[in-house]
Amino acid sequence: MTAEGHLLFSVASLVLAHQLEITPEIAQGDWLHMLPGVLLASLLPDIDHPSSTLGRLFRFISIPIARLCGHRGFTHSLLALLVGVTLFQTEIPSNWPIPTDFVHAMVIGYISHLIADMLTPAGIPLLWPLRIRFCIPILRGKERKKAERFIAVLVVVIAIILPQHINFSFARYFDSLQFNKIQFDKLPIDKLQNLYK
Numbered sequence: 001m002t003a004e005g006h007l008l009f010s011v012a013s014l015v016l017a018h019q020l021e022i023t024p025e026i027a028q029g030d031w032l033h034m035l036p037g038v039l040l041a042s043l044l045p046d047i048d049h050p051s052s053t054l055g056r057l058f059r060f061i062s063i064p065i066a067r068l069c070g071h072r073g074f075t076h077s078l079l080a081l082l083v084g085v086t087l088f089q090t091e092i093p094s095n096w097p098i099p100t101d102f103v104h105a106m107v108i109g110y111i112s113h114l115i116a117d118m119l120t121p122a123g124i125p126l127l128w129p130l131r132i133r134f135c136i137p138i139l140r141g142k143e144r145k146k147a148e149r150f151i152a153v154l155v156v157v158i159a160i161i162l163p164q165h166i167n168f169s170f171a172r173y174f175d176s177l178q179f180n181k182i183q184f185d186k187l188p189i190d191k192l193q194n195l196y197k
C-alpha cells in the first residue's frame with residue numbers, strides 16, 4: 001500500500017476506534033494528540049524499507065532492519081506490535097510529556113498499517129518468524145490507489161453511521177472488569193492493618 005493509502009486508512013481507523021470507544025483515552029482523547037500519533041505510527045512498520053517515507057528519513061535504522069529481516073518482516077508482525085505496546089508501557093518514564101491518547105492512537109495507526117498491508121497480494125507475516133503470510137488480496141491491479149481511497153472513505157462512513165445502540169463500549173466493559181478492584185480500593189485499609197497487628 002502507498003504511504004498516502006496508509007495515512008488515509010489510519011485516520012479512518014482512528015475515527016472508527018473513537019466511535020467504538022476502544023479505550024477511554026481514544027474515546028475522550030484530544031484530536032491534536034491522536035492525529036499525529038496515528039499518522040506517525042501508520043508509516044512506522046515500513047521503516048524496514050530504505051525507500052519508504054520514514055525509511056528515507058532514518059536510513060541508519062531502515063538499512064539494518066531491511067538487511068536483518070527484509071521488507072515486510074518483523075515490523076509487520078504481531079510480535080513487533082506486542083514489543084511496541086510493551087515498550088510504551090514499561091520504558092516511558094512517568095515524567096515524560098507523552099500523552100496516553102497519543103500512545104493509544106499510535107497503536108491504532110500501527111494496527112491499521114498491518115490490516116492495510118494484509119489487503120495486498122503480498123500479505124504480511126503476522127506470525128513472524130514463521131513465514132506464513134496472511135492476506136485478503138482485495139487491493140490489486142491498476143485501480144489499487146482508487147480502491148485504497150474508497151476503503152478509507154468506507155471506514156469513515158461506517159464509523160459515522162454506526163448507530164449508538166450497537167456501539168459496543170470497550171470502555172464500559174473494562175470498567176465492569178475493574179468493579180471488584182474499585183471496591184477493594186475502598187476497603188478501610190487502616191482497619192484491616194490493625195486487624196493483623
Ligand SMILES: [Zn+2]
Binds near residue numbers: 045046072076113117
Ligand atoms: Zn507495510
